[in-house]
Amino acid sequence: MSVDIDSVKKGYIVIHDDNNRMDATILCAIRDYVGDIIKDKQPIFNYNDREVQDDNKRFQAKLDQRLTIVKSIKEYILSSIRSSYHIGTRRIGKMVLLHSEAGCQQQHWHTDYDPDVLQGLAELPWGVVLAIENGTSLDIIDPDTREPVSIQLLPGSLIFFRGDIVHAGAAYSGPNNRIHAYLDTDIYRQTANKTYLDFDSV
Ligand SMILES: O=C(O)CCC(=O)C(=O)O
Numbered sequence: 001m002s003v004d005i006d007s008v009k010k011g012y013i014v015i016h017d018d019n020n021r022m023d024a025t026i027l028c029a030i031r032d033y034v035g036d037i038i039k040d041k042q043p044i045f046n047y048n049d050r051e052v053q054d055d056n057k058r059f060q061a062k063l064d065q066r067l068t069i070v071k072s073i074k075e076y077i078l079s080s081i082r083s084s085y086h087i088g089t090r091r092i093g094k095m096v097l098l099h100s101e102a103g104c105q106q107q108h109w110h111t112d113y114d115p116d117v118l119q120g121l122a123e124l125p126w127g128v129v130l131a132i133e134n135g136t137s138l139d140i141i142d143p144d145t146r147e148p149v150s151i152q153l154l155p156g157s158l159i160f161f162r163g164d165i166v167h168a169g170a171a172y173s174g175p176n177n178r179i180h181a182y183l184d185t186d187i188y189r190q191t192a193n194k195t196y197l198d199f200d201s202v
Contacts, residue, residue: 022156029069046105115164127183139168
């Protein structure tokens with residue numbers, strides 16, 4: 001795996017699976033599982049004030065962490081981050097499948113954790129997006145330049161981002177599935193389905 005080391009200083013870590021740690025067998029098993037749970041998908045917020053208020057083209061379905069396949073995904077995520085970062089008390093909390101339909105708009109810029117609460121914490125929680133299909137991306141606001149950056153991820157690659165990093169689910173011209181998980185700390189667990197909109201980013 002290779003790490004975009006510059007990104008670490010900025011509060012996000014992109015890890016590319018360039019030696020295929022996530023092999024074809026596990027990718028197939030994940031895609032089979034995704035096929036099973038996608039029927040339980042629920043729309044999530046896709047508020048976007050530049051286009052439409054909510055296009056209902058972004059969905060999530062909860063992953064069942066008792067299942068072997070989900071345990072393997074969890075272990076893959078944790079071993080990837082541990083190879084380049086000390087994770088402290090962080091643990092994987094909720095894990096979901098994210099599904100975008102063709103034509104899904106970019107989300108409004110937001111954080112998944114309350115920026116006011118984060119300010120007082122020594123150890124920040126992180127979010128992670130794991131690609132399982134080609135064409136996966138995540139838009140983030142680079143904290144140094146305040147400019148939007150589109151992070152492209154091939155299957156098996158991940159982006160970890162600190163809880164205060166402003167981000168938005170990308171727009172998709174075709175259907176896309178990906179995994180999203182929260183690395184909560186002992187002190188701060190993500191509140192399910194709660195996001196904090198950022199109106200300073202455009
Ligand atoms: O759709 C995505 O890839 C990211 C979604 C996201 O950031 C969220 O719903 O909080």
